[in-house]
Amino acid sequence: MRAAVIEELNKPLVVQNVPDPECPPDGAVLRVGANGICRTDWHLWTDDWAWRGLAIKPPFVLGHEFSGTVEAVGRDVKGWKEGDRVIFPMNPGEGTCEWCRSGNQHVCDSGALLVPGVSYWGAFAEYVAVRYADVNLVRLPDSISFVDSASLACRYMAAFHGIVDQAAVRGGEWVVVHGVGGMGLSAVQIATAVGAKVIAVDVSEKALAAARDVGALHTIDSRTDDPVEAVRTLTHGGAQVSIDALGITETCRNSVLSLRKLGRHVQLGHTTRKEAGYVPLPIDVILLNELRLYGIFGMQGQRFGTMLAMCEAGTLEPGRVVHQQIGLEEITGVLQAMGTYDTTGVVVINRF
């Protein structure tokens, strides 16, 4: 099969023929329909996450945000067959630990070993193997295309889980999204769809225009305006919900400071090498105002039903956060542009 292979970190990916993946007894091989390029791919390609013990060893194939068609299933798989259209949520479980058994397989104890494109070769390729197909695969309705659904496997589902499940955003609430890349843009659309009044903050006019296009009522350019002050003015005292969709010190702290009393902060972005997992936060503000902090890591497969139903109804339109469709040869340019925040929305590979 054709694949875009990292032969050396930080160097252009090499598109070449490699052996097809083998099908695990509990898993499946999928023909990749579309695969989003996520900031996680950039973190791994640049070796930005070695501090957290997350590094890839070349040769390696990235790609964890995909949908496709089942090509083969392992002998232990009961619920899937060749030809099924599916999404594979990027944080899978093995089905038996206490978290999987309580319906929280997205935080499975063994999850870190099971992620294609992170723990083993992923889907920047024609085919990808996935583990524990019966536990993890989600059926993709015929009415939703591969391009529209790719981001549902990572950034879009994380934004959905943060807004709908964790922060439980209600109609009429103010929601601020700090950082409007692919995940932030998804958050703007989802919060708008559930009836929130959304404010988007970014340093890129293109990103802010994209946010207005999917429903943001107000946008703030944080190069020229202090986002905390601007949010406090617009919302008369702060937002009910604020989201850090990037994961750097500035966006995380600004998010917490954008909240009114009893507000909910949602952490969607992972930190970078610079923060190494630690961001100084105004603890007394959190205490005095009884703020709540929610961490988000993907979403359980069984929660996809609600999200997909909203997509089928047209309430959510994940295809509108996709700004570019590319082939395997063009991945390197996108990864390089991510390093300078020079991409808009979700970029999807759909030519292999």
Ligand SMILES: [Zn+2]
């Ligand atoms: Zn991702």
Ligand SMILES: [Zn+2]
């Ligand atoms: Zn588990």
